[in-house]
Amino acid sequence: MIPDEYDAGNLASTLKRQAGLTNEETELFLSFLSLKKLHKKEHYLNAGDICNAVAYVNKGCLRRYIIDEHFKESILNFSLEDYFVGDLESLMLKEPTVYFIQALEDCELLLLSRENLSRVYDLIPKFKEFHDYKMKRNHYYTIKRLTFAKSATPEEKYLLLMKDQPQLFQRIPMHFIASYLGIEPESLSRLRKRLTIKSHNS
Amino acid sequence: MIPDEYDAGNLASTLKRQAGLTNEETELFLSFLSLKKLHKKEHYLNAGDICNAVAYVNKGCLRRYIIDEHFKESILNFSLEDYFVGDLESLMLKEPTVYFIQALEDCELLLLSRENLSRVYDLIPKFKEFHDYKMKRNHYYTIKRLTFAKSATPEEKYLLLMKDQPQLFQRIPMHFIASYLGIEPESLSRLRKRLTIKSHNS
DNA sequence: CGATTTTTTGAATCATATCAACGTACGTGG
């Protein structure tokens, strides 16, 4: 399955390979980026903030979550190296976001601010085309994933996550996975036990 | 809450009011539409089809659903008069859709084909602007709604639907509502009973 | 090493699913 948000290879190489930028354009693009480091548990975005940049995950792992009416967290997705994070709705419309985005490890993000994004749009039309396409794709993908979440059991969701982002399971505590699946950590523990028994028997 | 898909008032009046079209532009726009009638239970779209038009619901009520791995239907949303239905992903990318869209009553749809949509885009730039904005809004709304679905209880989803589309409850069988909520008809029956008791006590 | 966090386990409880049966409404053809 397609990664969450819109994806990119190593940023420079993706820009060349996928967006078809020249070396010069890629250099120009990179010159608009700034580096942001986050400590584990630090938030990149809080509900109520206005998101002012697109962030490329150069190193680390983050979670996006909401806090619902009953003050419970619900994780919507994880972002690993080579993903983009942020809230495009907030970025585009300059509205406060409803999401929290938190580092689950020490992270290195490459930021492209709203202003620089529009500069790059003007300077490198190929990038605008590429980015628009990626955003569209990403929207459709997000909808598909949430649609799947509606009809799938926790076990099915667990197995899909295993397939999509296996690295995750080596890097973050299980209770985050549970929150993503929409179940309690105790239930995930039991689900995992059932699955290992199943796989032993086969 | 915002209606599902992107919304419109009565089509002509919305085009004037919301998109700011002149009377002439509106006439021109309407000349690109064709009428499609559907009998109750007839499908407008089946999974595997390529969606070739944007459809405005002039009269009637439809449901969009998927069939999951276990051959179970799951309703994603209902569309009443003044909504648009179709699959934008399939329309834009000419890819087979994963959705079924079925008339729950006899329906009257106004179709704008892919070709006519792009003609109208060229002829009436104000419409393109309006439509792009609406599509963007609609994407964000769809994501919010699915996100809510993830953390809400069936009761919360029921009450929200009551608030958003109360007409629905007079027009379609309850088992469709149950499918939308992700529960069985029996459970919906019991949920409704609980709610009437609650409201009597207050 | 000790302290904290994470994972596992157990027992009781709760919500929904499932299966079966029944009553009701509806519309369709005779």
Added chain:
DNA sequence: CCACGTACGTTGATATGATTCAAAAAATCG
């Protein structure tokens, strides 16, 4: 226009799966 058949909604009994609360075991970090 009525009667019959199908579709719909409700109810009961039971099963299933997740939650909740409590506690212990295991892993991780400073």
